[in-house]
Amino acid sequence: MALGGMFRNAAAIYLHLVGPFRGKKSGASLARCLHQTLVMTKQLQARRLDGIDHNPWVEFVKLASEADVVNLGQGFPDFPPPDFAVEAFQHAVSGDFMLNQYTKAFGYPPLTKILASFFGKLLGQDIDPLKNVLVTVGAYGALFTAFQALVDEGDEVIIIEPFFDCYEPMTLMAGGRPVFVSLKPSPNQDGELDSSSSWQLDPTELASKFTSRTKALILNTPNNPLGKVFSRAELELVASLCQQHDVVCITDEVYQWLVYDGCQHVSIATLPGMWERTLTIGSAGKTFSATGWKVGWVLGPDSLLKHLRTMHQNSIFHCPTQAQAAVAQSFEREQLHFGQPSSYFVQLPQAIQRCRDHMIQSLKSVGLRPVIPQGSYFLITDISEFKSKMPNLPGAADEPYDRRFVKWMIKNKGLMAIPVSIFCSVPHQKLFDHYIRFCFMKDESTLQAMDKKLQKWKDELRP
Numbered sequence: 200m201a202l203g204g205m206f207r208n209a210a211a212i213y214l215h216l217v218g219p220f221r222g223k224k225s226g227a228s229l230a231r232c233l234h235q236t237l238v239m240t241k242q243l244q245a246r247r248l249d250g251i252d253h254n255p256w257v258e259f260v261k262l263a264s265e266a267d268v269v270n271l272g273q274g275f276p277d278f279p280p281p282d283f284a285v286e287a288f289q290h291a292v293s294g295d296f297m298l299n300q301y302t303k304a305f306g307y308p309p310l311t312k313i314l315a316s317f318f319g320k321l322l323g324q325d326i327d328p329l330k331n332v333l334v335t336v337g338a339y340g341a342l343f344t345a346f347q348a349l350v351d352e353g354d355e356v357i358i359i360e361p362f363f364d365c366y367e368p369m370t371l372m373a374g375g376r377p378v379f380v381s382l383k384p385s386p387n388q389d390g391e392l393d394s395s396s397s398w399q400l401d402p403t404e405l406a407s408k409f410t411s412r413t414k415a416l417i418l419n420t421p422n423n424p425l426g427k428v429f430s431r432a433e434l435e436l437v438a439s440l441c442q443q444h445d446v447v448c449i450t451d452e453v454y455q456w457l458v459y460d461g462c463q464h465v466s467i468a469t470l471p472g473m474w475e476r477t478l479t480i481g482s483a484g485k486t487f488s489a490t491g492w493k494v495g496w497v498l499g500p501d502s503l504l505k506h507l508r509t510m511h512q513n514s515i516f517h518c519p520t521q522a523q524a525a526v527a528q529s530f531e532r533e534q535l536h537f538g539q540p541s542s543y544f545v546q547l548p549q550a551i552q553r554c555r556d557h558m559i560q561s562l563k564s565v566g567l568r569p570v571i572p573q574g575s576y577f578l579i580t581d582i583s584e585f586k587s588k589m590p591n592l593p594g595a596a597d598e599p600y601d602r603r604f605v606k607w608m609i610k611n612k613g614l615m616a617i618p619v620s621i622f623c624s625v626p627h628q629k630l631f632d633h634y635i636r637f638c639f640m641k642d643e644s645t646l647q648a649m650d651k652k653l654q655k656w657k658d659e660l661r662p
């Protein structure tokens with residue numbers, strides 16, 4: 200038998216060499232020596248993962264799966280997508296067999312076509328489906344592709360906090376340097392609930408963050424976790440600084456249809472001079488309440504998108520064809536109903552505003568102080584009162600208070616939320632460690648389960 204056939208793998212070599220010595224002293228040391236050569240001793244983790252290998256989400260998502268906990272933490276709807284979208288997916292799976300195969304790398308043509316025509320009207324641009332649209336694996340895929348394609352070693356990226364938590368690791372993995380600037384609440388009348396609109400950027404502080412190394416600014420409106428919808432005036436400030444310093448604006452607008460109280464979502468790409476330097480990111484998951492479909496897109500000028508196409512072609516290649524077909528058909532339906540009461544983009548925010556208001560009323564009953572969100576799936580609530588009444592919750596001394604509070608709430612009250620310090624840079628966590636984030640994009644039955652838990656909590660508060 201040829202030698203190569205005898206020793207098919209490392210385990211076989213090990214057994215062959217060590218087996219006869221088992222139980223003998225000299226054998227034990229030989230075994231140790233051989234074991235060391237078989238276990239890899241090289242530095243395995245790529246340097247780009249340094250500092251980002253611990254993700255608090257893993258811990259909190261695990262806690263949410265514990266028995267009898269109402270999960271108001273993670274951002275997904277626990278109700279079905281609209282019938283027309285589900286039917287479109289069923290049709291994609293059972294119809295044309297070619298939808299089981301690869302499609303064009305930069306997007307299934309009917310999808311890039313409808314995205315171009317739908318968003319072309321909204322953004323006031325003549326969008327070319329081949330040059331100005333890239334379909335990605337969710338908005339996550341769009342963000343990753345954008346950071347990898349544009350951010351170079353040492354480039355600075357301005358991140359407005361609190362921020363969707365992947366912006367920081369994505370900047371770092373691309374070799375960039377995150378530069379943080381915080382939204383800060385303005386003081387309100389005592390007893391009144393705060394609104395996310397009163398959280399603002401200090402224009403002087405924002406301007407001071409731009410340097411000759413600034414490559415990009417990442418904007419998220421409506422914002423996760425705060426639910427802030429940036430006003431036109433705020434966007435004009437960001438736009439003028441981006442233009443003044445020749446900076447790309449990456450704008451994450453995945454919650455654009457979820458705005459409340461008549462609030463208007465404004466895309467920064469529609470402001471004068473901004474289309475040329477803006478990447479606008481969207482998500483079918485958030486648009487059609489189907490987060491598992493993982494279809495996203497980026498819209499922008501060819502001068503930027505050509506680099507994203509290079510990156511995408513050489514990494515992800517493309518997003519599943521059937522999901523793209525379902526999204527294409529869903530957008531075609533929405534285009535026909537646009538602006539009418541039958542439109543999902545009209546009906547969804549109305550329904551979700553009721554969920555938001557329900558949650559606000561319920562949370563107030565136990566002394567939590569919600570900040571009223573103008574948009575998104577989320578609201579944050581102030582827990583300062585609890586911080587002063589129960590400052591010594593279990594947990595490590597350096598663990599931010601909001602994380603200890605959420606663990607306490609899961610264990611003692613059966614309710615899961617997400618600590619807001621997760622959405623902040625480490626040096627600024629103290630500024631935000633008295634807020635927690637709840638997701639109200641939930642079915643009526645989940646909100647009722649929340650009410651039961653809160654009623655019990657309220658009863659326990661009675662002297």
Ligand SMILES: Cc1ncc(COP(=O)(O)O)c(C=O)c1O
Nearest residue numbers: 274337338339363423482484495
């Ligand atoms: C602000 C923001 N951007 C992007 C995403 C990711 O979207 P997708 O599920 O389409 O990847 C999320 C998901 O929670 C989000 O909140």
